[in-house]
Amino acid sequence: MKIKEVVALLDAKVVAGHAYLESEVEYCFSSDLMSDVLTVETDNLMLLTGLANLQTIRTSEMSDITKIIFVRKKKATDEMIQLAAENDIILIECDYSMFKTSGLLYSAGLKPVY
Amino acid sequence: MMHFEFQVEGGNFTKAGAASSQLKKILKQLNVDPKIVKRIVVALYEAEVNIVAHAYKGDIIIDIDTQKIGIKLIDEGPGIPDIEQAMQLGYSTASPSVREMGFGAGMGLPNIKNNSDELRITSEVNKGTIVELITYLNQ
Numbered sequence: 001m002k003i004k005e006v007v008a009l010l011d012a013k014v015v016a017g018h019a020y021l022e023s024e025v026e027y028c029f030s031s032d033l034m035s036d037v038l039t040v041e042t043d044n045l046m047l048l049t050g051l052a053n054l055q056t057i058r059t060s061e062m063s064d065i066t067k068i069i070f071v072r073k074k075k076a077t078d079e080m081i082q083l084a085a086e087n088d089i090i091l092i093e094c095d096y097s098m099f100k101t102s103g104l105l106y107s108a109g110l111k112p113v114y
Numbered sequence: 115m116m117h118f119e120f121q122v123e124g125g126n127f128t129k130a131g132a133a134s135s136q137l138k139k140i141l142k143q144l145n146v147d148p149k150i151v152k153r154i155v156v157a158l159y160e161a162e163v164n165i166v167a168h169a170y171k172g173d174i175i176i177d178i179d180t181q182k183i184g185i186k187l188i189d190e191g192p193g194i195p196d197i198e199q200a201m202q203l204g205y206s207t208a209s210p211s212v213r214e215m216g217f218g219a220g221m222g223l224p225n226i227k228n229n230s231d232e233l234r235i236t237s238e239v240n241k242g243t244i245v246e247l248i249t250y251l252n253q
Contacts, residue, residue, distance in 0.1 A: 035217055053216070054127065055215045056216065058130065058134075059216065062152070062156050063152065
Protein backbone atom coordinates (compact mmCIF):
# COMPACT_ATOMS: atom_id res chain seq x y z
CA MET A 1 0.00 0.00 0.00
CA LYS A 2 1.34 3.46 -0.86
CA ILE A 3 1.55 6.14 1.80
CA LYS A 4 -0.63 8.47 -0.29
CA GLU A 5 -3.35 5.78 -0.21
CA VAL A 6 -3.01 5.52 3.57
CA VAL A 7 -3.40 9.29 3.86
CA ALA A 8 -6.53 9.29 1.65
CA LEU A 9 -8.09 6.33 3.48
CA LEU A 10 -7.64 7.98 6.88
CA ASP A 11 -8.52 11.49 5.71
CA ALA A 12 -5.21 12.40 7.34
CA LYS A 13 -2.66 15.17 7.05
CA VAL A 14 1.03 14.79 6.17
CA VAL A 15 3.17 17.15 8.29
CA ALA A 16 6.66 15.87 7.43
CA GLY A 17 8.21 13.79 4.64
CA HIS A 18 5.96 14.90 1.77
CA ALA A 19 8.61 13.58 -0.62
CA TYR A 20 7.88 9.99 0.40
CA LEU A 21 4.17 9.79 -0.44
CA GLU A 22 4.85 7.21 -3.15
CA SER A 23 6.72 4.87 -0.77
CA GLU A 24 5.20 1.51 0.10
CA VAL A 25 4.23 0.19 3.51
CA GLU A 26 3.56 -3.47 4.31
CA TYR A 27 3.50 -3.88 8.10
CA CYS A 28 1.91 -1.80 10.85
CA PHE A 29 2.30 -1.75 14.63
CA SER A 30 -0.01 0.15 16.99
CA SER A 31 1.38 1.16 20.38
CA ASP A 32 1.70 4.04 22.82
CA LEU A 33 4.51 2.24 24.60
CA MET A 34 7.91 2.98 23.05
CA SER A 35 9.47 0.10 25.01
CA ASP A 36 7.24 -2.25 23.01
CA VAL A 37 8.12 -0.56 19.73
CA LEU A 38 11.82 -1.10 20.49
CA THR A 39 11.30 -4.88 20.65
CA VAL A 40 9.86 -5.16 17.11
CA GLU A 41 12.30 -6.54 14.56
CA THR A 42 10.17 -6.24 11.39
CA ASP A 43 11.47 -4.06 8.55
CA ASN A 44 9.42 -1.53 6.54
CA LEU A 45 7.16 -0.93 9.52
CA MET A 46 4.66 1.87 10.04
CA LEU A 47 3.95 3.00 13.59
CA LEU A 48 0.48 4.02 14.77
CA THR A 49 0.63 5.85 18.07
CA GLY A 50 -1.14 8.31 20.31
CA LEU A 51 2.14 9.25 21.95
CA ALA A 52 3.30 12.48 20.37
CA ASN A 53 6.66 13.57 21.74
CA LEU A 54 10.32 13.70 20.73
CA GLN A 55 10.96 10.19 22.02
CA THR A 56 8.40 8.83 19.53
CA ILE A 57 10.64 10.15 16.75
CA ARG A 58 13.86 9.00 18.44
CA THR A 59 12.43 5.52 19.03
CA SER A 60 11.46 5.32 15.35
CA GLU A 61 14.91 6.50 14.29
CA MET A 62 16.56 3.71 16.32
CA SER A 63 14.04 1.10 15.10
CA ASP A 64 14.42 2.01 11.40
CA ILE A 65 10.75 3.07 11.30
CA THR A 66 10.25 5.71 8.60
CA LYS A 67 6.47 6.16 8.80
CA ILE A 68 4.52 7.39 11.83
CA ILE A 69 0.79 8.08 12.12
CA PHE A 70 -0.36 10.06 15.15
CA VAL A 71 -3.93 9.06 16.04
CA ARG A 72 -6.54 10.60 18.38
CA LYS A 73 -5.92 14.13 16.99
CA LYS A 74 -2.39 14.25 18.46
CA LYS A 75 -0.20 16.88 16.82
CA ALA A 76 3.51 16.89 16.02
CA THR A 77 5.49 19.84 17.41
CA ASP A 78 7.97 21.85 15.31
CA GLU A 79 10.84 20.07 17.09
CA MET A 80 9.36 16.69 16.23
CA ILE A 81 8.87 17.69 12.59
CA GLN A 82 12.47 18.89 12.39
CA LEU A 83 13.86 15.69 13.93
CA ALA A 84 11.68 13.61 11.62
CA ALA A 85 12.93 15.54 8.58
CA GLU A 86 16.56 14.96 9.62
CA ASN A 87 15.88 11.23 9.69
CA ASP A 88 13.74 10.95 6.52
CA ILE A 89 10.66 10.03 8.56
CA ILE A 90 7.10 10.67 7.32
CA LEU A 91 4.75 12.12 9.94
CA ILE A 92 0.99 11.87 9.48
CA GLU A 93 -1.71 13.30 11.74
CA CYS A 94 -5.06 11.50 11.93
CA ASP A 95 -8.20 12.43 13.84
CA TYR A 96 -9.46 8.85 14.21
CA SER A 97 -9.02 6.65 17.29
CA MET A 98 -6.28 4.02 17.40
CA PHE A 99 -8.93 1.30 17.02
CA LYS A 100 -10.60 2.83 13.98
CA THR A 101 -7.28 3.65 12.30
CA SER A 102 -5.95 0.14 12.91
CA GLY A 103 -9.19 -1.41 11.63
CA LEU A 104 -9.22 0.60 8.43
CA LEU A 105 -5.59 -0.18 7.65
CA TYR A 106 -5.98 -3.87 8.49
CA SER A 107 -9.03 -4.10 6.22
CA ALA A 108 -7.03 -2.39 3.47
CA GLY A 109 -4.42 -5.14 3.63
CA LEU A 110 -1.66 -3.93 5.93
CA LYS A 111 -0.14 -6.81 7.90
CA PRO A 112 0.41 -7.12 11.65
CA VAL A 113 3.92 -7.93 12.91
CA TYR A 114 2.54 -10.79 15.06
CA MET B 115 40.17 1.58 16.28
CA MET B 116 37.78 4.45 16.94
CA HIS B 117 36.85 6.03 20.25
CA PHE B 118 33.89 8.28 21.10
CA GLU B 119 32.57 9.81 24.31
CA PHE B 120 29.19 11.40 25.01
CA GLN B 121 27.70 13.08 28.06
CA VAL B 122 24.12 12.39 29.16
CA GLU B 123 22.04 14.72 31.30
CA GLY B 124 19.71 13.11 33.82
CA GLY B 125 16.06 14.14 33.51
CA ASN B 126 16.45 15.86 30.13
CA PHE B 127 14.18 13.92 27.80
CA THR B 128 14.62 16.49 25.01
CA LYS B 129 18.18 15.28 24.49
CA ALA B 130 17.60 11.60 25.26
CA GLY B 131 18.77 9.59 22.29
CA ALA B 132 21.28 12.14 20.97
CA ALA B 133 24.25 9.83 21.60
CA SER B 134 22.46 6.83 20.07
CA SER B 135 21.62 8.95 17.04
CA GLN B 136 25.29 9.95 16.64
CA LEU B 137 26.42 6.33 16.89
CA LYS B 138 23.85 5.27 14.30
CA LYS B 139 25.24 7.83 11.82
CA ILE B 140 28.82 6.67 12.51
CA LEU B 141 27.95 2.98 12.04
CA LYS B 142 26.11 3.71 8.80
CA GLN B 143 29.16 5.57 7.50
CA LEU B 144 31.29 2.56 8.41
CA ASN B 145 28.93 0.37 6.32
CA VAL B 146 28.03 -1.90 9.24
CA ASP B 147 25.19 -4.35 8.40
CA PRO B 148 21.87 -2.49 9.05
CA LYS B 149 20.55 -5.38 11.18
CA ILE B 150 23.58 -5.14 13.48
CA VAL B 151 23.30 -1.33 13.54
CA LYS B 152 19.70 -1.64 14.70
CA ARG B 153 20.63 -4.08 17.50
CA ILE B 154 23.42 -1.80 18.72
CA VAL B 155 21.49 1.47 18.64
CA VAL B 156 18.34 -0.02 20.19
CA ALA B 157 20.43 -1.40 23.07
CA LEU B 158 22.28 1.90 23.48
CA TYR B 159 19.10 3.97 23.25
CA GLU B 160 17.44 1.89 25.99
CA ALA B 161 20.53 2.34 28.16
CA GLU B 162 20.73 6.06 27.37
CA VAL B 163 17.05 6.52 28.28
CA ASN B 164 17.76 4.66 31.54
CA ILE B 165 20.37 7.28 32.48
CA VAL B 166 17.97 10.12 31.62
CA ALA B 167 15.16 8.41 33.54
CA HIS B 168 17.03 7.34 36.67
CA ALA B 169 20.43 9.02 37.06
CA TYR B 170 21.74 12.57 37.61
CA LYS B 171 24.26 12.36 34.79
CA GLY B 172 26.30 9.86 32.86
CA ASP B 173 29.04 9.22 30.34
CA ILE B 174 28.90 6.94 27.33
CA ILE B 175 32.21 5.57 26.09
CA ILE B 176 32.28 3.75 22.76
CA ASP B 177 35.16 1.79 21.26
CA ILE B 178 34.89 0.38 17.77
CA ASP B 179 37.37 -2.00 16.16
CA THR B 180 37.10 -4.34 13.19
CA GLN B 181 35.68 -7.18 15.31
CA LYS B 182 33.34 -5.55 17.80
CA ILE B 183 31.75 -2.50 19.36
CA GLY B 184 32.15 -1.99 23.07
CA ILE B 185 29.91 0.48 24.85
CA LYS B 186 30.32 1.52 28.48
CA LEU B 187 27.70 3.67 30.23
CA ILE B 188 28.78 5.08 33.58
CA ASP B 189 26.22 7.05 35.56
CA GLU B 190 26.03 8.93 38.84
CA GLY B 191 22.71 8.10 40.38
CA PRO B 192 20.74 6.03 42.85
CA GLY B 193 22.19 2.73 41.62
CA ILE B 194 20.34 -0.58 41.40
CA PRO B 195 19.93 -2.43 44.73
CA ASP B 196 18.99 -5.77 43.16
CA ILE B 197 20.20 -6.22 39.57
CA GLU B 198 18.58 -9.64 39.17
CA GLN B 199 15.19 -8.13 40.04
CA ALA B 200 15.80 -5.17 37.69
CA MET B 201 16.51 -7.60 34.85
CA GLN B 202 13.08 -9.21 35.23
CA LEU B 203 10.56 -8.35 32.52
CA GLY B 204 7.98 -5.91 33.88
CA TYR B 205 9.93 -4.74 36.94
CA SER B 206 10.29 -0.95 36.98
CA THR B 207 10.91 1.90 39.41
CA ALA B 208 10.31 4.59 36.74
CA SER B 209 8.47 7.79 37.65
CA PRO B 210 5.13 8.82 36.10
CA SER B 211 6.94 11.42 33.95
CA VAL B 212 9.13 8.66 32.47
CA ARG B 213 6.02 6.58 31.73
CA GLU B 214 4.47 9.59 29.97
CA MET B 215 7.41 9.50 27.57
CA GLY B 216 6.49 5.93 26.57
CA PHE B 217 8.98 4.12 28.79
CA GLY B 218 9.14 2.63 32.28
CA ALA B 219 7.36 -0.65 31.57
CA GLY B 220 10.21 -2.77 32.89
CA MET B 221 11.30 -3.81 29.43
CA GLY B 222 14.53 -1.85 28.96
CA LEU B 223 17.15 -4.07 30.58
CA PRO B 224 15.74 -7.31 29.09
CA ASN B 225 15.68 -5.61 25.68
CA ILE B 226 19.28 -4.45 26.10
CA LYS B 227 20.22 -8.07 26.84
CA ASN B 228 18.37 -9.29 23.73
CA ASN B 229 20.12 -6.74 21.55
CA SER B 230 23.71 -7.28 22.72
CA ASP B 231 26.13 -10.21 22.61
CA GLU B 232 27.57 -9.53 26.05
CA LEU B 233 26.09 -7.47 28.88
CA ARG B 234 27.59 -6.72 32.26
CA ILE B 235 25.92 -4.52 34.88
CA THR B 236 27.54 -3.44 38.11
CA SER B 237 26.00 -0.99 40.53
CA GLU B 238 26.52 0.66 43.88
CA VAL B 239 23.50 2.08 45.70
CA ASN B 240 23.58 5.89 46.05
CA LYS B 241 26.63 6.06 43.79
CA GLY B 242 25.77 4.82 40.33
CA THR B 243 25.60 2.10 37.73
CA ILE B 244 27.97 0.84 35.05
CA VAL B 245 26.49 -0.94 32.03
CA GLU B 246 28.90 -2.60 29.60
CA LEU B 247 27.74 -3.92 26.23
CA ILE B 248 29.65 -5.76 23.56
CA THR B 249 28.32 -6.49 20.08
CA TYR B 250 30.34 -8.51 17.57
CA LEU B 251 30.29 -7.27 13.99
CA ASN B 252 30.90 -10.53 12.15
CA GLN B 253 28.10 -12.76 13.35
